[in-house]
Amino acid sequence: MLCEDLRVALSARLDGEDPGLAEPLIDAHLVACSGCRTWLTGAEHLTRLVRVQAAEPVADRTEAIMAAVAADAATVSKAGAVPDAHRSRPQDDLGRQRVLRLAVAGFALAQLLVAVSAHLALIGIGAQLHTHHELGALDAALAVGFLLAAYRPALARAYTPLACALALLLAAVSVLDVARGATTFGQETGHLAAVAQAVLLWALARTQPEPARPRVAA
DSSP: OOHHHHHHHHHHHHTTSOOSSOHHHHHHHHHHOHHHHHHHHHHHHHHHHHHOOOOOOOOOOHHHHHHHHHHHHHHHHHTTOOOGGGSOOHHHHHHHHHHHHHHHHHHHHHHHHHHHHHHHHOOSOSHHHHHHHHHHHHHHHHHHHHHHHHHSGGGHHHHHHHHHHHHHHHHHHHHHHHHHTSSOHHHHGGGHHHHHHHHHHHHHHHTSOOOOOOOOOO
């Protein structure tokens, strides 16, 4: 066996590859050849120098990190962050929501009772009575919707625009009719319930989390 062939096999073995020669042949040659033993010693030493390197020291960045954290905290404080002591607790939010739900349900029940009683009282035939019946049915439908919002507060956000539009329109019509003398202010005070209902629904909607906005793919 030539020394060159053996050294190629030894180099492959040092690299974790197949030496291409049987291990007993390699060991027997190393026992008999001092030159190959010397070459193997040098190759092993060179392999260790290449593969094993001293670890570089890691810089201590504790002060820089703490300074960045302090800067972020100062930025949040200047932006008007609410202190922990003044933040509303979950129990307070639940209590406020419960009160608003009861208030919305109370106004809705009153509206439903007035609509049903007026609807039953006006029994007959005529265009005016038919108009009263349609308005009573509309009031009853709105009351049922507001009751659903009280039962499921997540619906309050959807019903709030309807309640606000109704309150504004009723207020505008009442002002015009009072100005023309078609009615009196005392007769129109009943519409204040619609305004109160709109305010309560708006407050109840604010207790609900913002709906997740869909992401638009770029």
